[in-house]
Amino acid sequence: MSDAPRQRRAFLGLLPLPERTAVAEALRTETVGGMVLLAATLVALVWANSPWRGLYEQVSHFHFGISALGLDLSVRHWTADGLLTLFFLVAGIELKRELVVGELRTPATAALPVVAALSGMVVPALVYVAMNAAGAGSPHGWAVPMATDIAFALAVLAVLSTHLPAALRAFLLTLAVVDDLGAILVIAVFFTSDLNLPALAGAFAGLIVFYALQRLRVRGWWWYVPLGVAIWALMYNGGVHATVAGVAMGLILRTTRDKGEIASPGERTAHLLRPVSAGVAVPLFALFAAGVSISAAALGDVLTHPEPLGVALGLVVGKTIGILGGTYLAARFTKARLNPGLAWADVFALAVLAGIGFTVALLIGELAFPDPADAERIKAAVLVGSVTAAGLAALLVKRRNGIYRRLYEDETRDEDADGVPDVYQRRDPQIGSASTPDHSDGH
Incomplete structure (x- = not known):
């Protein structure tokens, strides 16, 4: 037995080829969806601050649906409780894939992104609590x-035309997926009221049937779509936020391929729904959630009221300290080491970028502050914090963009045109990983 010390794994090094392919597909759709999201946000802000604001409010509060089933909702509620369920369904599938075949499948690889994500959730909450304890504000928005x-x-990165290496993008994606799970748990535990136990029992029974269909390898959308809609409706009427149903079904869907399968049910569902989620569901939610009044008074409220100030500082300062500190501690006390081609400045830039908390932050803000005036201030704070984080991250990323471009070109170079990047057929000390051609599907 050799007494040589075990080589430490490169953190943010080269991803295995199947993992890199899956991450690239997910991020490509999210990037395009992010651009649509930016456009929808700008439309909402312009519309809500124009002479047609009354029309914006009228459309947002227009009700339709089936009253007998408890589903007579406003347009704003349909986008938040209905369309965002697709977003969380895809997030659930992504988390399941990470847990089964991705970066979270073993404790050694999961420790660093999970610790970073958890600290990136806890520290912003503590920043909010500290600000509101000092200013006698409300604790509800933590x-x-x-x-x-x-x-x-990713839309910010696309605007910058940067070439982040796949590992950095995968780290950001993993952080966001774990964040989404944490957010949905917070929503389920802390923002439920007037529980309807028979409806919840029906929702859980539907999830059991959903699981059984997956275990029995039953195929056909005509089984799953009606069942999924029923589970969603029962969850909503049960008093738990309906998006919880999306995450639950995403986690149940099988993400490993059976022998002879081209794609697993989770892969097929994510492939079909990710463009709808990123390009339709999330932008429509933003259109009817981001329409806040932008004025000197509204921006002044962000700086003078402890609740919105705690939100803005939590996004900009809390996220940065939490993710950077958590990443450093995990790297310091585990076998992971930073990719030699990168620096801690890159992790710092990514931590600042993670302070963009737009979609889910707006959703939780509406749940935590039912009073319209308070909700408007919180929305303004989310916008201010997210824009500030985006601007600071843009400056930091641009400074390192030349290094990102070189690493990206190394990752994608395929001089022999065999469909496999050359870096997977050689050992590259700058990337910190050795590999051979891998044409497997990773399962």
């Missing part, structure tokens, strides 16, 4: 600055 908006963050 969860608002916890989550990262991956689509918005």
Whole structure:
């Protein structure tokens, strides 16, 4: 037995080829969706601050649905409780894939991103609590600055035309997925009221049937779509936020391929729904959630009221300290080492970028502050914090963009045109990983 010390694994090093392919597909859709999200946000802000604000409010509060089933909702509620369920369904599938075949499948690889994500949720909440304890504000908004908006963050990177290496993007994606799970747990535990136990029992029974269909390898959308809609409706009527149903079904869907399968049910569902989620559901939610009044008074409220100030500082300062500190501690006390081609400045830039907490932060803000005036201030704070984080991250990323471009070109170079990047066929000390051609599907 050799007494040589075990080589430490490169943190943010080269991803295995199947993992890199899956991450690239997910991020490509999220980037395009992020651009649509940016456009929808700008439309909402312009519309809500124009002479047609009355029309904006009228459309947002227009009700339709089936009253007998408890589903007579406003347009704003349909986007938040209905369309965002698709977003969380895809997030659930992504988390399941990470747990089964991705970066979270073993404790050694999961420790660093999970610790970073958890500290990136806890520290912003503590920043909010500290600000409101000092200013005698409301403690109810502690969860608002916890989550990262991956689509918005990737849209910022797309605007910058940067070439982040796949490992950095995967780290950001993993952070966002764990964040989303944490956010949905917070919503389920802390923002439920007037529980309807028979409806909840029906929802859980539906989830059991959903699980059984997966175990029995039953195929056909005509089984799953009606069942999924029924589970969603029962969850909503049960008093638990309906998006919880999306995450639950995403975690149940099988993400490993059976022999002879081209794609697993989870892969097929994510492939079909990710464009709808990123390009339709999230932008429509933003259109009817981000329409806040932008005025000197509204911006002044962010700086003078402890609740919105705690949200803004939680996103900009709390996220940065939490993710950077958690990453450093995990790297310091585990076998992971930073990719030699990168520096801690890159992790710092990514931590700042994660302060963009737009979509889920707006959702939790609406749940935590039912009073319209308070909700408007919190929305303004989310916008101010997210824009500030985006601007600071843009400056930091641009400074390192030349290094990112070199690493990206190394990752994608395929001089022999065999469909496998050359870096997977050689040992590259700058990337910190050795590999051979891998044409497997990773399962």
